[in-house]
Amino acid sequence: MSTPASTENHPNILLRLWRDKDTRSVFIQIITMVIVFTFLGLIINNVVINLEIAGKDFSFGFLNYPAGYDITFQPFISYSPTDTHLRAAAVGILNTLLVAVSGVIIASILGFTMGVLRLSNNWLISRLVYVFLEFTRNVPVLLHILFIYSIFLYVLPVPKKAINISDTVFLTNRGFIFPSPVFEDGFGFVWIALLAAIAIVVFFVRWERKNQDATGEHYPVFSISLAILFGLPLIVFFISGAPMAWEIPALKGFNFKGGTSIKPEYIALTFALSYYTACFIAEIVRAGILAISRGQTEAALALGLLPNRSLQLVVIPQALRVIIPPLASQYLNLTKNSSLAIAIGYMDVVATVGGITLMQTGKEMETMIIVLLTYLFFSLIISAFMNWFNRRMALVER
Amino acid sequence: MRALAKIALTAVAVGAMAFTATAGTLEDVKARGVLRCVVSTGIAGFAYPDSSGTWKGFDIDFCRATAAAVLGDSSKIKAITSTGKTRFTKLNSGEGDVLWRNTTITFSRDVGVKLTFVGVNYYDGQGFMVNKSLGVNSAKELDGASVCIQTGTTTELNLADFFRANNMSYEAVTIEKNSEARAAYLSGRCDIYTTDASGLAATRSTFPNPGNHKILPEIISKEPLGPAVRQGDDQWADIVRWIYNATVTAEELGVTSSNVDSMKGSNNPEILRLLGVEGSQGEELGLSKDWAYQVIKQLGNYGEIFERNIGTNTPIGLARGLNDQWNKGGLQYSPPFR
Secondary structure, three states: OOOHHHHHOHHHHHHHHHHOHHHHHHHHHHHHHHHHHHHHHHHHHHHHHHHHHOOOOOOOHHHHOEOOOOOOOOOOOOOOOOOEHHHHHHHHHHHHHHHHHHHHHHHHHHHHHHHHHHOOOOHHHHHHHHHHHHHHHOOOHHHHHHHHHHHHHHHOOOHHHOEEEOOOEEEEOOEEEEOEEEEOOOOHHHHHHHHHHHHHHHHHHHHHHHHHHHHOOOOOHHHHHHHHHHHHHHHHHHHOOOOEEEEOOEEEOOEEEOOEEEOHHHHHHHHHHHHHHHHHHHHHHHHHHHHOOHHHHHHHHHOOOOHHHHHHHHHHHHHHHHHHHHHHHHHHHHHHHHHHHHHHOOOOOOOHHHHHHHHHHOOHHHHHHHHHHHHHHHHHHHHHHHHHHHHHHOOOOO | OHHHHHHHHHHHHHHHHHHOOOOOHHHHHHHHOOEEEEEEOOEOOOEEEOOOOOEEOHHHHHHHHHHHHHHOOOOOEEEEEEOOOOHHHHHHOOOOOEEEEEEEOOHHHHHHOOEEEOOOOEEEOEEEEEEHHHOOOOHHHOOOEEEEEEOOOOHHHHHHHHHHHOOOOEEEEEEOOHHHHHHHHHOOOOOEEEEEHHHHHHHHOOOOOHHHEEEOOOOOOOEEEEEEEEOOOHHHHHHHHHHHHHHHHHHHOOOOOOOHHHHOOOOOHHHHHHOOOOOOHHHHHOOOOOHHHHHHHHOOOHHHHHHHHOOOOOOOOOOOHHHOEHHHOOOEOOOOOO
16 A cells, blocks of 8 residues: 555655554643643743733742731730731641641541431431531532621620630630630649650550450450540649649630630631531541442351441441542542631631731732642642551552 | 744743733723723722612712713723722732722832822721720720721731730731621620721611711821822823812812803813813823813712712711811812813
């Protein structure tokens, strides 16, 4: 078919190269790369040109200037308006982290519970959970946040009419106020005892596993560990003469003074994000459990395992393999959704560096880069952790 | 590969040219036939959509005045709503042509955010609103109080400064939108609501029981509110500046929307210059001869715009105060039309 004349024909060579699977894929990859890089270059070039036209320089120097604004909720590092924008950003980032971590924990507990209840044989329970799931999942999360916040504000009383629990704990619409511990000299021993208890527990768990492998004996690991963890520091605490006092909150003027206050903004945001995300987790858990065939449980029971142990040792480890990958993306969602905080005045990274700092300095590009990198960093850490966990749980083929 | 690189570079260069905003805002607006004003998401009396969806208010009327002068028709506006946070970005990115959104002129905004402020159409100051039942009579009695603030404003900084200067502590509840901040104040989450006094009056007018709340006498800051344009377009800045000046001059000279036609026959040369009967001010600005006539005919002078939207006969009920004419004890003072 191929005559000498046709091989000299230029277009035909191209056509033949195109028909070759390997060269074609190389071609397509090169073209795609060029398009992607051209587009990126176009965007960056435009940013540079437009910033230049607007007469704005690109620098992060503003981070060292005094911020001038106040952040109410600063549980980790102290901050006052005379501190720098950098410190304000740090407070915001830590507040985001706090919501993300506590949200993930609460969402997991709620989600697993609801997922299991959804499969309950009790018709009423499974239907109730089902209705709650469907209602919650199909309403935007921002509305949940605003809803919970306004419930908080309107249901709980103002400080002057606070719900008073034996003159120590007060519930108001400005937060839950608890007595805060004041550590006195000698409390250091308690910390040392706690560290020692942790070491003992780690050692005990390892020994128990070995012992079980060797002899088949099984101890109630969880309750023993718990007893050591709480018991040892508690004993040391009383031996060293209880070196701790409580600072009791009291109403002075407009607000309570003293004690620790958990702000309604934090509670509303964390709670709303948690139960919203928990609904998705519940469905993932249900899917995971249903994915394990009934035969697995029957086989475990036939081997003589108690129902509890068969769930623990046979069903859940297998279900986790189905659950973990979609669970990771729910954790990522929760973290990213926490950026809605500003709607109810919780000072997270978007509200501080991406909000007030942006406004005061006019550095849109720089502040947004900080905010983006913060979320990217958190998300990558969650991804890395969940990937590691997934690998650990993966099927070990023998 | 070299050829490809060249093509890529050319594409980048062409794209850059296509994307870069042109300098002449006036030409852009005329070509588009619509003026895009960056306004707030809704403040009673200043900028809000009424029940039929038409934008109304003090700032909106100045936006309409701009459209009347530039396009001859005050209805040819598009309201670009923005929060306190996004307003400068919306102006600077070219999404809007002019910012009429009770924005305080400050050094950092003028210099750092690269805006050109062209006048002060409302002299304001930050105040405090409290529930009367608290029995507070002065802002100096607010030690330890919780304060609701709307974010993205100069308010946060003034508040921090005021409490620091008076050695008082407070708890700030910083919320993005007026609607949620208002709800937090009404529920008792905060003792105080703080923003510009005009904003307090506007917000109070929307409360279920406005009479239960009072605005404390202390004004803790200077808040000159005015329009802004992008830096670097001097012609456009001049246009917006003189549209505002025209409304102030018209009030000073007694020209109103009802007598503007007969005023064309006035023997006061400044009125004749203002209305475009004499002189060439319209052409020098790049506008039609009767630009200021259109503004006054369609919207009225400064006093009319003020009284219609936020004056003592409206629910907002603001007195002229600092915003009266300079010869009546206020600060509204326009350079002469000469």
